[in-house]
Amino acid sequence: MYSTVKTAVLSGIEAIPVCVEVDISTGMPVFDMVGNITSEVREAKERVKTALHNYNVILPAKRVTINLSPADVRKNGTGFDIPIAVAILKALGIINCDIDEYMFVGELNLSGDVLPVKGILPIVFDETQSGRSKKFVVPWKNYNEAKLVPDAQIIGIKTLGDLIAILNGDKLPDIVEPACESKKDHLHYPDFKDVNGQQLLKRACETAASGMHNILLVGPPGAGKTMIAERMPSILPPLTEDEKLEVSKVYSVCGLLDNENVLLDNRPFRSPHYSVTQTALIGGGLKIMPGEISLAHKGVLFLDELVEFKGGIIDLLRAPMEDGHIRLSRGNRSIIYPADFLLFAAMNPCNCGYYPDMQRCRCTEPTLRRYFERISQPMLDRIDICVEAAAVKFDQIIDNSKNETSEQIRCRVMTCHEIQKERYKNENFSYNSGITNDKLKYYCFLGKNELSYMENMYDRLGLTARTYHKILRVARTIADMENEDNIHVRHLNEAICYRSINEKFWGSCNK
Numbered sequence: 375m376y377s378t379v380k381t382a383v384l385s386g387i388e389a390i391p392v393c394v395e396v397d398i399s400t401g402m403p404v405f406d407m408v409g410n411i412t413s414e415v416r417e418a419k420e421r422v423k424t425a426l427h428n429y430n431v432i433l434p435a436k437r438v439t440i441n442l443s444p445a446d447v448r449k450n451g452t453g454f455d456i457p458i459a460v461a462i463l464k465a466l467g468i469i470n471c472d473i474d475e476y477m478f479v480g481e482l483n484l485s486g487d488v489l490p491v492k493g494i495l496p497i498v499f500d501e502t503q504s505g506r507s508k509k510f511v512v513p514w515k516n517y518n519e520a521k522l523v524p525d526a527q528i529i530g531i532k533t534l535g536d537l538i539a540i541l542n543g544d545k546l547p548d549i550v551e552p553a554c555e556s557k558k559d560h561l562h563y564p565d566f567k568d569v570n571g572q573q574l575l576k577r578a579c580e581t582a583a584s585g586m587h588n589i590l591l592v593g594p595p596g597a598g599k600t601m602i603a604e605r606m607p608s609i610l611p612p613l614t615e616d617e618k619l620e621v622s623k624v625y626s627v628c629g630l631l632d633n634e635n636v637l638l639d640n641r642p643f644r645s646p647h648y649s650v651t652q653t654a655l656i657g658g659g660l661k662i663m664p665g666e667i668s669l670a671h672k673g674v675l676f677l678d679e680l681v682e683f684k685g686g687i688i689d690l691l692r693a694p695m696e697d698g699h700i701r702l703s704r705g706n707r708s709i710i711y712p713a714d715f716l717l718f719a720a721m722n723p724c725n726c727g728y729y730p731d732m733q734r735c736r737c738t739e740p741t742l743r744r745y746f747e748r749i750s751q752p753m754l755d756r757i758d759i760c761v762e763a764a765a766v767k768f769d770q771i772i773d774n775s776k777n778e779t780s781e782q783i784r785c786r787v788m789t790c791h792e793i794q795k796e797r798y799k800n801e802n803f804s805y806n807s808g809i810t811n812d813k814l815k816y817y818c819f820l821g822k823n824e825l826s827y828m829e830n831m832y833d834r835l836g837l838t839a840r841t842y843h844k845i846l847r848v849a850r851t852i853a854d855m856e857n858e859d860n861i862h863v864r865h866l867n868e869a870i871c872y873r874s875i876n877e878k879f880w881g882s883c884n885k
């Protein structure tokens with residue numbers, strides 16, 4: 375007696391098809407599982423046997439062999455319980471219907487309840503896209519998540535008994551709708567209208583959002599750095615449908631989606647504490663799970679008190695900031711997770727918080743130096759916009775008459791994104807921050823006046839090629855904010871201001 379059932383396993387946010395084969399033959403009564411499986415998958419044996427027993431399915435005293443193929447793919451996770459149970463039921467002739475079109479995923483507990491699994495969305499998405507399967511049997515609690523994939527037919531099951539009943543019907547119903555409606559995830563981010571004063575910071579945030587530039591705020595405690603960072607997602611355009619799916623896949627792999635919260639409408643905002651471990655920040659661990667940088671995909675990663683992060687951990691962000699993804703390895707396995715985030719960093723200007731106010735700052739020259747050296751130059755090079763957050767003056771605290779709402783700012787940001795989308799439609803980058811060095815000459819063309827202005831600044835400020843390129847990218851964004859085709863001196867001038875602070879604080883370290 376032999377049968378096969380289709381299922382899949384995840385590698386990162388991609389699904390790899392797996393076939394469960396069951397052979398029941400005469401011989402020593404043993405229950406064997408083979409096929410490059412982790413100990414977690416091996417435990418399926420006991421769960422499936424007991425769950426079947428609880429539905430009065432007793433395995434015959436025969437040799438039962440289960441093979442998960444292909445053998446070169448490592449099988450992990452708990453989603454194999456259901457496909458194994460189905461394959462056994464089929465081999466025993468307890469179910470007779472044609473299940474070849476279906477793909478099965480789900481975990482069982484000992485009493486036969488079907489438990490949700492991580493990563494249903496990417497599995498259903500990939501298998502549907504590739505045309506390998508269009509019909510899926512998934513745990514009830516993963517139903518709404520699976521339904522996000524257009525064209526996929528989903529059956530949500532609660533118990534092994536449900537499954538046997540459904541499979542023993544004359545034919546499988548195409549779709550079994552669950553009674554519960556999915557609520558969309560409507561997060562409301564705080565609004566910029568609550569931020570009084572700080573016009574310079576607001577302008578810097580709008581510029582960062584407009585060109586998707588990474589940003590660093592340096593300022594004393596109480597300058598409102600966190601308050602402003604938390605409002606950053608509220609001025610970014612809403613996610614497109616494709617982006618929503620992409621972000622949701624990461625959350626699915628982490629098991630953060632359920633029937634109530636399925637599709638992330640808003641851009642993610644993640645703010646890990648500086649005590650975060652490397653694994654929690656960039657991902658990894660035994661099962662190679664995504665970290666905060668992947669949960670911030672297409673959104674904002676806020677790192678407050680940047681210098682307090684443990685040595686070296688910040689520099690691990692450099693590769694994903696360049697590539698938009700992270701490659702994680704363990705043993706001979708290597709997995710890629712998306713990690714295309716906008717970095718919003720904040721820090722105090724020194725240990726005591728008052729530099730460069732020498733009346734109040736008690737730090738010595740060497741401690742100041744050590745403080746700034748904790749942020750490496752290659753890391754700073756990846757942050758296009760650096761601004762100083764000054765303490766708010768009293769008259770600004772009480773004056774909220776000039777405050778714009780996030781919606782007003784967001785409208786302008788969206789116009790700016792449209793300009794870039796059109797301009798870069800044939801490029802492999804989408805925003806000004808991503809213009810590659812070889813394309814800078816073309817997209818950030820400078821006229822005669824502008825060139826001589828920059829030549830002058832290059833010598834006067836002692837710019838490097840890298841900082842010069844950063845200034846060009848930011849100037850491109852500032853020009854786009856005015857819907858101006860050409861970059862003018864005023865745009866360059868403002869862009870230079872966004873790095874002068876860099877010079878002020880790090881100048882002494884890097885010379």
Ligand SMILES: [Zn+2]
Binds near residue numbers: 725726728737
């Ligand atoms: Zn100080």
